[in-house]
Amino acid sequence: MTQRKSAAPETQCIHAGAGDFPASMGLNTPIVTSSAFDYRADFVRYPRYHNTLNHDVVAARIAALEGGETALITASGMGALSAVFLGLMKPGEHAILLDGLYGGTMDLVNGLLEPLGMRFSIWNGDPDHLEALVTDHTRLIHVESPTNPLLAIVDLATVARIARAHGLISVIDNTFASPILQRPIALGFGLVMHSATKYLGGHSDLLSGALVGSQALIDQLRPTVIRLGASLNGQDLALLERSIKTLSLRVRQASANAGELARRLDQHPMIAEVYYPGLPDHPGHEIARSQMDDFGAMLSFRLGPGVDPEPFLDRLQLIQPAISLAGVESTICQPAFTSHAKLSPAGRVRLGIDERLMRFSVGVEALDDLWDDLNQALTAS
Ligand SMILES: Cc1ncc(COP(=O)(O)O)c(C=O)c1O
Known part of the structure; x- marks a missing residue:
């Protein structure tokens, strides 16, 4: 099927990334159940490498919806978030976090990342206070908008502009809005993450996460998601693909x-x-x-x-x-x-x-x- 890049989100939900399968397979993406593939192929596939057919289709669909070049689908939102910090920061480096983030994000920061030697500052959401938090060691700014659970809003274009001016990666957890209501990459953000357990999955029967950005940024994150082992299995990828249609x-x-x-x-x-x-x-x-x-x-x-x-x-x-x-x-x-x-x-x-x-x-x-x-x-x- 020819993919029209300019398709509206309603159309992308149903068609973006869909493969060209033989007519005998019908309309839906076949579920690839294998965890063993011929290693002599030109391109070695393995579910933990995030490169099976079901992964590729869902990644292309979410990337299209978010307006990013490519995506990685993870086994949970926390899998995606862990990859962001562990893949983009080293001990001694620093990140700026919006105040009032999802509790699990703060638990990751306090329980794992700070003990590893990463450092964090909390930003109160006022754009006038953001630049003062940037240090020589700052790597990224991470926000939610709306936040969980107090629904605070930050000005995303301003955050993205300040991040770019300082050579920082701007990251947003876009779970609450979903790409139907908010597309941060168009506002200048570098990386979008999701707990796809939430709106993308949408039926309270599936745990998953997503990372969307440029090819270069996703390539930088890929070794970390592979090392973390945070990949999603074929059955759940098929469930996620079906859910995104609605x-x-x-x-x-x-x-x-x-x-x-x-x-x-x-x-x-x-x-x-x-x-x-x-x-x-x-x-x-x-x-x-x-x-x-x-x-x-x-x-x-x-x-x-x-x-x-x-x-x-x-x-x-x-x-x-x-x-x-x-x-x-x-x-x-x-x-x-x-x-x-x-x-x-x-x-x-x-x-x-x-x-x-x-x-x-x-x-x-x-x-x-x-x-x-x-x-x-x-x-x-
Ligand atoms: C805003 C937000 N981000 C991330 C997560 C973590 O996602 P998961 O539970 O899929 O690991 C959640 C979970 O509630 C969330 O609400």
Whole structure:
């Protein structure tokens, strides 16, 4: 099949990277189950080398969606993140991290990378404060936008410009937005990573990650992912490929639901605060509007003083309390006990992550069913 480079994301989700298979194979990519290949071939394939047929198709599709030259698909988001830091930094080198990142990223930094001798500074998200953190040893800047779980927004074009001016690699965890809503490479970013477990997978049945960038940068990361052994198997790659076909439909529907639920929750007398970049009074609203196609399907809210978290969660009938996010089904969790449980108590207090903070991953169910469920659980608690 001829690939049109200019295809819209909806089309890329279904067609980008698809191979030309014999008619007898039908429309879908065959699943290559082998872990043993003839080593005398011109190009030696092996699943851990990230170069099987299923890997190549999914990598090409995600690269097309993100507007990058090429990609690597890993066994988890943490596999991708580990490769970023271990592949691009040496002991003694330094990276700048946006404040309020996913707890697992901070656990990687505190538990593995700092003990290896890498050094980190925390950036508060204000562009005026970024350049002062750059040292002679700085290699990269890593951000999320929107962040997990407080949905903070940073100005991506500015981060990318400052990184380029100092010869640094700009890295973004684009998990919360997905390439349907935000394409950081077009804004100047060097490297995009994903927990593909989330929107790319989208059905809460698969763990995976992705790294997208220039051929040169991905080639630099390839030996590290091979050494880490963080590759994804053929069956899960096929599942991921199938899921991406509906990525645009899912993300757009879930984002529309989230926008309306955020507005309604914001007016609800039992809710103390709502964190959602689509709300006009969110501090990052205007920047989000300028760099995202929609505001996403993740929102967080803090229960008001009259609502107890436990009964509220117990009384939800449709929305599932669950770790992880971005499935077709709506889920909810307390980041204090899940994604950010490994942060120090003081670190959680500083960020405002307490047991009353609920991270809500809005799914694609009917809006009014979700609203009725929230409302009845709030009223009964
Ligand atoms: C924003 C973000 N990045 C990275 C990860 C890690 O991904 P995985 O669980 O696929 O390793 C997560 C997981 O929740 C996440 O929310």
